Amino acid sequence: MDHFGYRQDHLFAEDVSLATIADNVGTPCYVYSRATLERHYRAFDEPFGEYPRHVCYAVKANGNLAVLQVLQRLGAGFDIVSGGELDRVLAAGGAAGDVVFSGVGKSIGEIEQALQAGVRSLSIESEAELERVDAIARTLGKKAPVAFRINPDVDPGTHPYIATGLRENKFGVPASDALRLYQRAVAMDSINITGIACHIGSQLTQLDPFCDALERVLDLVDILSDNGIVLQHLDLGGGVGICYADENPPTPAEYTQAMLKILRRRGCHLSVTLEPGRAIAGNAGILLTRVEYIKPGPAGDFLIVDAAMNDLLRPALYQAWHEVVAVSRGGTSPVRDCDIVGPVCESGDFIARGRRLAAVQGDLLAVRSAGAYGFVMSSNYNARPRPAEVMVDGAAYHVVRERETSASLSAQEKLLP
Ligand code: LLP
Numbered sequence: 371m372d373h374f375g376y377r378q379d380h381l382f383a384e385d386v387s388l389a390t391i392a393d394n395v396g397t398p399c400y401v402y403s404r405a406t407l408e409r410h411y412r413a414f415d416e417p418f419g420e421y422p423r424h425v426c427y428a429v430k431a432n433g434n435l436a437v438l439q440v441l442q443r444l445g446a447g448f449d450i451v452s453g454g455e456l457d458r459v460l461a462a463g464g465a466a467g468d469v470v471f472s473g474v475g476k477s478i479g480e481i482e483q484a485l486q487a488g489v490r491s492l493s494i495e496s497e498a499e500l501e502r503v504d505a506i507a508r509t510l511g512k513k514a515p516v517a518f519r520i521n522p523d524v525d526p527g528t529h530p531y532i533a534t535g536l537r538e539n540k541f542g543v544p545a546s547d548a549l550r551l552y553q554r555a556v557a558m559d560s561i562n563i564t565g566i567a568c569h570i571g572s573q574l575t576q577l578d579p580f581c582d583a584l585e586r587v588l589d590l591v592d593i594l595s596d597n598g599i600v601l602q603h604l605d606l607g608g609g610v611g612i613c614y615a616d617e618n619p620p621t622p623a624e625y626t627q628a629m630l631k632i633l634r635r636r637g638c639h640l641s642v643t644l645e646p647g648r649a650i651a652g653n654a655g656i657l658l659t660r661v662e663y664i665k666p667g668p669a670g671d672f673l674i675v676d677a678a679m680n681d682l683l684r685p686a687l688y689q690a691w692h693e694v695v696a697v698s699r700g701g702t703s704p705v706r707d708c709d710i711v712g713p714v715c716e717s718g719d720f721i722a723r724g725r726r727l728a729a730v731q732g733d734l735l736a737v738r739s740a741g742a743y744g745f746v747m748s749s750n751y752n753a754r755p756r757p758a759e760v761m762v763d764g765a766a767y768h769v770v771r772e773r774e775t776s777a778s779l780s781a782q783e784k785l786l787p
Contacts, residue, residue, distance in 0.1 A: 372653040373403040373762075374738070379700035381736055385765040388658055388697045392734050395769060397660045398677035398757040400745050402432075405764070406654035407440050407741075413622035414646055415445070421630060422641035424490075426470050428608045429455040431647025431742040432655065436761045436770035438462035441650070447490070449608070449645035453480040456487060466490075470605060470643060472519065472569065474499075474540055481506045485514055491603065491643075493519040493567045495542055500555055507560035516555065517565035517605055520545055522586040526571030526579045526609065529688050535570025535583060542568070548590050552599050563599065565640070566591060569607025572648060575619040577628050580609070584629060588636045604633075605643040612652040614739050615691045622649055648742040655741020657682050657757070658697070659721070661733045662713070670707030673729055678712025679719040680751040682737060682744050686718045694722045697734035704728060710735070714752050745771075750779055 373384045381388045383403050391401055415425045426447035429438065433455060438448070439462040447468035448459045459469055466487035474495045476484075481503055484492060494500050494516050507514035521542030524535045534541040543551055548566075555561045570583045584606065591601060606629060611619035620628070629642070659677035666672075684690035694710055696703070706729065710722040721737055729735065748756045755774035760767050 371409065372406040373409075374406075374656060374736070376699065379698060381695065381697045383656070383762040383767075386762045386767050388656070388736060389734060391760055391767060392658055392660065392697070395758050395760055396773060397658050397734070398681050399658045399773075400655055400740065400757055400759045401658055402434070402437060402651075402655045402741055402759065402761045402770075404440050404761055407437060407650060408444060410622070410650040410654060411441055411444050411446055414626060414644055414650070417623045417626040418630070418642070424468070424603075424641065424643045426468070426643055426645050427650055428645045428647030429458060430746060432651040432744070433458050433746055434759050434770055435462045436768065437651065438464060440761075447643070449647070453477075453483045456483060456489070460487070470567075470645070472567070472645070478502065478506060482510065485510055485512050489515070491515045491517050491564050491605070493517050493605065495519050497543070497551060497554075500551065500558075500561070504558045504560050513560055513562040515562050515564045517563075517567040517603060518543055518548060518551055518555075519567040519569065520548055520587055520590060522568055522570065522583040524570050524579050524583045524586065526574050527576055528571045528573050528611075531688055532572040533570070534572075535568070535579075545586060545590055549593055549597060552594055553597070556599060563601065565601045565603030565605060565643075566594075567605035567607065567643075569645060570609060572609050573611040574609045575611045575617045577620050577625065580606070580625065581628060581632060584632050588632070588638055591638065591640070601640060603643055604638070604640040605645065608645040608647050608649070610646055610649040612648055612739060612742075615693065622646070650742075652739050652742035655744060657737040657740040657744060659735050659737065661729055661731055661735065664706075664729070664731055667709065670709065673706075673708045673710045673727070675710055675712060675721065675735060677721060677737065677757070678714040678752070678754065679716065680714060680749045680754050681712070681757050682721060682740055683747045683749070684743060685720055685722065692722060692740060693738040694725060694727065695736050695738065696728055697736055699728065701728070703730045703733060714754070750774070753779060755779060
């Protein structure tokens with residue numbers, strides 16, 4: 371459920387008309403709904419009731435400072451994958467003690483930064499990383515809180531680029547190595563083992579892979595406990611899918627209840643960390659774009675819009691489907707079979723293909739479900755300034771990131787002497 375909807379044939383974000391935002395801020399432009407972000411966060415948090423948990427929003431999905439601020443005010447923690455994301459969390463008012471740090475390639479600088487800041491946990495993804503973290507913590511005179519990220523070898527049934535829990539993926543350590551690695555970590559002076567972690571992929575639409583992964587991780591928790599290694603946290607990662615087209619993913623409540631049911635059956639009382647990104651931010655945002663030209667093609671029209679693959683990469687990279695709707699409907703615009711494409715000089719530059727849409731030149735379109743992995747994956751390809759970002763809050767809206775300018779794009783470049 372999100373807070374984007376039509377009022378008398380005009381699309382609104384909460385109580386603000388998208389046409390008003392387009393007129394005042396320009397296009398292309400990302401628009402987020404605060405009420406939707408809040409609703410989705412609570413949908414993960416509330417089903418836990420009294421059960422100890424930490425819902426750590428995955429910053430990579432949408433790291434705009436205002437988005438982080440909204441979630442931080444609700445009590446969210448954060449899942450990060452870089453030092454830059456840690457800086458963002460702190461700049462938005464978050465506390466390092468509420469941050470878990472995942473990622474296969476943490477640099478020395480990033481590990482130092484995380485330990486100095488006092489993050490809650492580092493997810494260790496290889497033996498080499500364990501050694502690096504131990505050495506850095508020793509130099510800093512600290513004990514590094516760590517959880518091993520287990521690769522449970524479970525097929526998440528999602529796009530291959532966003533599956534992470536299969537043996538052939540680069541992520542995590544194999545379950546068969548876990549006991550040995552935990553025993554090695556126990557013997558290290560500067561390592562403090564706090565938990566175990568797992569994340570099997572993104573945009574999962576079935577519960578079974580999550581359940582299978584959890585059972586496998588709990589098998590390890592038992593083995594570790596039999597060997598005298600007692601954990602405090604169980605990090606189940608993110609991955610709950612959203613509805614882009616006709617998918618029917620589990621709701622956050624269904625997902626949470628399924629996880630709690632397994633934990634109860636297995637007699638596990640560890641505190642649970644979740645790392646949802648897409649399910650919180652995805653349907654809390656749209657990309658607003660305007661039709662620049664309409665050009666006839668062999669199988670329908672090309673709707674050439676002012677947003678492109680540099681603004682929203684998902685269709686080009688994953689052949690992802692995003693619903694595209696007219697911001698004002700019910701007018702006299704003719705319905706067309708069309709491909710919605712951007713101005714970038716690549717045939718892979720499309721937002722949506724094979725659609726039927728009523729539109730004429732100058733019309734505004736909204737690309738739905740663009741709140742996660744939208745702006746964060748944008749680039750300046752073709753020297754295109756990245757779009758503005760706007761947060762709607764009831765009847766008010768705020769520009770939470772200004773549109774870039776040509777000057778800002780080249781600000782860090784220098785001509786030769
Ligand atoms: N935790 C870890 C360790 C992750 O690697 C990810 C996502 C998440 C949590 C959050 O997963 P979510 O709840 O958002 O599914 N750019 C791709 C998605 C990449 C996801 C990478 N990892 C896309 O646009 O579909």
